[in-house]
Amino acid sequence: MGSRRLNVVSYLGSQALFKDMSAPELARIAAASSVRRLSRGEEMFHAGQVCEGLYFVIDGMIKLYAKAPSGQEKVIEVIGSGGCVSEALMFSEGAHSVNAGVLMDVQLLVVPKDVLVNEIEHNAGLAMRLLTGLSRRMNGLVKDIEAVTLHSGVKRVVDYLLHSPVVGDVRDAEKDLTVSLPASKGTIASLLSVTPEHFSRILHDLQAQGLIEVERRHIHIRDAHGLAQFS
Template sequence: MDLEKFNLPRYLATLPLFSNMRDEELQRLATGCQLRRVERGKVIFRTGDPCHEFHVNVLGQVKLFVISPTGTEKVVELVGPGDSFAEAVMFMGVPYVLSAQTLTDSLILSIEKDVVLREIGASPEFALRMLAGLSRRLHGLIKDVEAYALHSGVQRVIGYLLGDDNLDETENASQAITVSLPVSKAAIASRLSLTPEYFSRVLNELETAGLIHVDKRDIHITDTARLANYQPR
């Protein structure tokens, strides 16, 4: 991809955060954007770095993580293509509270705080979309806390494979699907607050039960309804 020919206003218009903005607004917003390639394993920012912008993952995979005092890494969120991150910290005016690192070769778009604040001041509708995006992020974090507190490790893995938002519908809809893990099993395990060993044991248990077939990063689910209703012994 030729970054010089990348149409920033057109791409911004595809993001929910910037939908319905006028062409001139998108053009102004694009003046505060920086698009760059980031190789796999590179740190985008670290905990404690000053935050003057937020980011959109255009292509690739990014992990947001913290390091405990004992040196253990905890993945807080896996950021896929089209997802934004660090908006809340930018508005708070505090340093980054998490670190971000690419898990694959990625294309990262950074959007300066000043240009965002300018558009918020000019457009109440834009401000409401920003609030909606932050609310969705908060709702996701609340669901994570609920899952860690109330769901077993097996339930967390099943919820991840089937998609937590669609789990209730899946319980009554039987179909065969394939889920491709976007990142390593270790990263997903950390995201689910599980050890890699336990995550692998759960996959083995589900495979032994005839519910899935593991082929490297491809998880073939033979019956989504059976998997959704599975109760470990």
């Protein structure tokens, strides 16, 4: 994680959420915001905790997850650089419904909720952009629920590999491609709602068919067209 001092005003200005905001507006938000660094294994917040603001992931990686009384975890989302967390709670008084843990040393920019709410009240464009991002995330979660309830574990794994930004459109893939898992296989398995053992077995079977080659966290796609038949 870099140690270079962050120019908060410039960073905010580069985010789509704050598009078209004036320099004084950005400076006002920046003055109230804070940069926070957390190490792998630390917690950002817990379910039931009052939301303090909007979190921007400058670098590093976090996971949003639910935790059962037994200690079992279900990963809901993995968020890396450029992502943000807690948009929905900007419009309510509710507490966090999930936990957030650090997968990779992370640098965060925290914009206090009261500051952001005040800006929203005076900036309809900001409110609409926040709602657009929230809608996009909700649609993604609905698709995740659909995949878990209607699709097999194999299809979920294959869809995850083929929908990686690294792969793009498999119809245009004419050479070997590599997908690097952004987190441990156990974390990705939980994200896809399969057990770690099932996830490993699926990868092994796909490799046995010559469709992929597994090298730790790197999945080399040898036959994108063949793999797409599962999707």
